Amino acid sequence: MGxxxxxxxxxxxxxxxIALLIGIAFGFVLEASGFSSSRNITGVxxxxxxxxxxVFFTAVVVAMIGLQYFDYFGWIDLNQIYVLPTFLSPMIVGAIIMGVGFVLGGFCPGTSYTAIAIGKIDAMVFTGGLFLGIFLFSEFFPFFEQFYYSGNMGSITIGEFFGISNNLVTLIFVVIAVVAFYITWRIELRVRKNMIQYKF
Amino acid sequence: MHVHELNPKKTMVTMIIFVIVIIIGLVTLSKPRLNYAITPEETVMLAGSEEGFFYPYELEDILNKTIDTIVLVDIRNTFQFGRGHIPGAENISAVELISKENIKRLEALKDAGQVVLIYGNNLVEANGPYMLLRQIGFDNVKVLMGGYSYYNVWKDKLGDSYSDDSYFIGNAQYDYAEVAKGSSVSNNDNDTPEPKANVAVERKKKNKAVEGGC
Amino acid sequence: MNKNYIILMGILILLAAGLLVLPLKNNSKQLDPEVLMWDIVQPTRYVSTDEVAKMIIEHDPLLMMVDVRSAEDFQLFSLTNAINFPLDSLALDDARSALTFNKRNLVFYSNDDLKSDQAWVIAKRLGLKNIYVLKGGLNRWIQTIIQPEAPAETASEAEFNLYAFRQGASQYFTGGSISIDKSPQAEVVVSRKKKAKAAEGGC
Amino acid sequence: MNQEIDIQDRPKYINPYFGGVLLGLVLLITFYITGRGLGASGAVKSAVVTTVDKVAPDHAEQNTYMKAFITDDHSPMFNWLVFESFGIFIGGLLSGALFGRIKKLRIEKSPNITNKTRLFAAGIGGILFGIGSQFGRGCSSGAALSGTASSSFGGLLVMLLMFGTGYVVAYFFRKLWI
Known part of the structure; x- marks a missing residue:
């Protein structure tokens, strides 16, 4: 069917x-969960x-479980889903650059839009930087074009990479998520003890 | 813990809705009445072999009643059956072949060790039903080469058809390259480029959606 | 810790674990046998050689001929713009997905219609859509299109029309010039022979 | 736990797990309807291409990276992700209005740093994110969230490395946030 x-x-x-409606739902959830605040985000x-x-882990886990079940019921054909292709080395570099940008900027693109919506100047500057960054990337693209396309592994799934079924991957993910929820809850309690003022 | 994390009731409610959707999916998951007993790969093997083919001259034994382990089934429609059929054949048209009763009957025949020999007007007509029955597990089904039309020509001298081979089909009757010289060549304004002879083995293309999705 | 959270996490783990105990879904992407049988008994999967000839001549963008014979046979002769998927390759994942994502009408052909029909049954089971079988296969292709037989004197006008079409098609496919051809005929013949050799060589 | 203190001033966010489940369902529905996940940085890319194409069309044509996104029949802004990102903005607006978070323009920062520092850091962060998202084939929503949800190995890789790097460098930038 799907x-x-x-x-x-x-x-x-x-x-x-549909894009607009989905975007609205996405933006609403992001803002309502507190992603419009960079200090909330970097708290992690x-x-x-x-x-x-x-939010992130719960969303991933719910969507993963849902997709696997929907596939099983024949409601959605996983073969027709866009699976992000893996370009090993550029992705590693990109993720590291994004990690630094994350800590510095305190936003990611999606959350910065919602932060602009509620009037955060830093989010506007962040989005401006995003614009500039992508512009710089395209300008200097010829210099690392070869690197950009290197390490192409195609649309490989996690299960295919490790040689296990994606159902098992989902279960492992859920277990990791639950453990992470518990650990972070303990950590948060401890850190918070020393923070009397906490207001965003 | 944040004040807004103290009350996860709403989370529970949405989660339960999600679970209900999945349960609905499980319940409404329609179980097919019939299931494939062999894999597509095995079906390919089946298509490559002639093990399920029944030669016309072998019919003689059935007609002489020297063999009684074979049940003849005519899969053409009743009209065609009425106009003429192989003696002793029963008529189950292809459309009804997998109805509940007939599946039961086929199963009974299979359990009794009987071979079911199906035929249509020709081999190709019976090929689909034959392959389907094989795929859902009736490995006692065979198909008559040449079909009824061949039988009709040779019915008085079935034994002699042993030396005839016109019921063998699937062979090239011409040297195509010679007869149709040029037809494989794009001789005039072919604007479409000639595709490669063999499609290269590529990775599963999951989707061709826009790159750089984010 | 709130009891609700424990239940929530329990639900998540149960759901994920449930995925593992689901019975293997071997049939989910294949056509239900009942539906397959229903498709098998329909004669709509057959297209005649005349229809195919017409589509090829008109450069029908939706048409894709699929040769299910062996690769050697394919190299010796194939129909215009055909691709080769030998019968035994149909069960391979790669061939399947290559064909599945093709939105065109696939017409299977072989020497006659037995192998192509078998291929059709398998492809249909694997969930391919818009697939057809060339009725009579290459044998009938030669009989009707390349070497058409003149109808009897007493034949109807429709038969004569068909014969006229087939004669035209025969010229088209055997390299004789037809209206769309721009270059003089003699030249075409020469160039055609050269190309034919090249095709035999490797293409 | 200090929830007794200034309970009035606390932000009225929804339960994060609730948000997570909702986000997961939105993602699932997106996959169900469109066959792909969510995204955000693609819209900015479209904006970049459009701007360059408007200001210096020849330059855009010559650029091998931008060229791919320019077609004659419609503007690069006529793109799924652009509409979706516009939706994100509206969604944020709705939620902000509902929970009373839309206020005058302001800068959010640690009390230990100046506004200038915060804006500078935000700008640099944006630039880095822009460059990184092109290499990573998507940002946190496109690659990390949607990618991982569709069990893409690349998505998992980006997610792990992005947060991992975040933890590694967090110490050096702690002044910005604490």
Whole structure:
């Protein structure tokens, strides 16, 4: 049955309307969970607020479980889902650069949009930086074009990489998530003891 | 713990809705009445072998009743069956072949060690039903080469058809390259480029959505 | 710790563990046998050589010929713009996904219609859509398109029309010039022979 | 636990697990409808390409990276991710209005640093994120969230390395946040 648009069940013309609606839902959840505050987000690195980890892991786990079940029921064809292709070395470099940018900026692109919506100047500067960064990347693209396309492993899934079924991957992920929830909860209690003022 | 984390009731409610959706999925998951007994790979093997093919001259034994372990099934429609059929054949048209009763009957025959020999007007007509029955586990099903039309020609001298081989199909009757010289060549304004002879083995293309999704 | 959280995490783990105990889904992506049987008894999967010839001549962008014979046979002769998927490659994942993502109408052909019909049954089971079988295969292709037989004097007008079409198609496929051809005929013949050799060589 | 203190001033965020489940369901529905996940940085990329194309069309045509996103029939802004990102903005606006968080323009920072420092850091962070997201084929929502949810190995890699690097460098920038 699904995915609906690639299967032609929903005509292409609705694509942008749906994009807008999905975006609204996404933005609402992000803002309501507190992702519009950079100090909330970076709390995950200093142990005083693990909201990012909680939201992120819960979302990934729920979506993963849902996708596997939907595939089983025949509601969605996992073969037609866009699986992000893996480009090993550029992805490693990119992720490290993003990690530094994350701590410095305190946002990621999606959350910065919601932060702009509630009037954060730092988020506007962040998005400006994002714009500039992508511009710089495209300008200097010829210098690392070869690197950009290196290490192509195709649309490989986690299960395929480790040689196990993706159902098992999901279970492992859930277990890791639950353990992480518990540990971070303990850490947070401890760190918070020393922080009397906590207000965002 | 944050004040907003003290009350996870809403989380529970959404989670339970999610679980209910999954339970609905499990319950409504329709179980197919029939299941494949062999894999696609085995089906390919089956298509490559002639093990399930029954030669017309072998029919003589059935008609002489020297063999009684074979049940003849005519899969053409009743009209065609009425106009003429192999003696002793029963008529189950292809459409009804997998109805509940017929599946039961086929199972009974299989358990009794009987071979079910199906035929249509020709081999190709019976090929689909034959392959399907094989795939859902009836490995006692065979198909008559040449079909009824061949039988009709040779019915008085079935034994002699042993030396005839016109019921063998699947062979090239011409030297195509010679007869149709040029047809494999894009001789005039072919604007589409000639594709490669063999599609290269590529990685599973999951989707062709836009790159750099984020 | 709130009891709700423990239940929540329990639900998550149960759901994920449930994935592992689900019975193996070997049939989910294959066509239900009942549906397959229903498709098998329909004669709609057959297309005639005339229809295919017409589509090739008109450069139908949706048409894709699939040769299910062996690679050697394919090299010796194939229909215009055909691709080769020998019968035994159909069960391979890569061939399957290559064909699945093809949105065109696939017409299977072989020497006659037995192998192509077998291929059709397997492909259909594997969930391929828009697949057809060339009725009569290459044998009938030669009989009807390349070497058409003139109808009897008493034949109907429709038959004569068909014969006229086949004659035209025969010229088209055997390299005779037809209207769309821009270059003089003699030249075409020469260049064609050269190309034919090249095709035999490696293509 | 110090929830008794200034309970009034605490932000009215939803339970993070609730948010997570909702986000997961949104993601699931996105996959179900469109066959791919969410994203955010792609919209900025479209904006960059559009701007360069408007200001210096020749330059954009010559650039091998941007060229791929320019077509004659419509603007690069006519893109799924652009609409989605616009939706994110509206969604943030709705939520902010609902929970009373839309206030005058402000800068959020640690009390230990100046506004200038914060903005400078935010800008640098943005630039890094922009460059990194191109190498990583997506940002935290496109690669890490959607990628991991669709069990992409690359998604998992980006997620682990991004947070991992964050932890490694967090110490050096602690002044910005604590």
């Amino acid at each position: 995915p609906l648009i690639p299967q032609g069940i929903i005509p292409m013309g609705w694509d942008f309307v 690195f200093y142990g005083y607020n693990f909201v990012v980890l909680r």
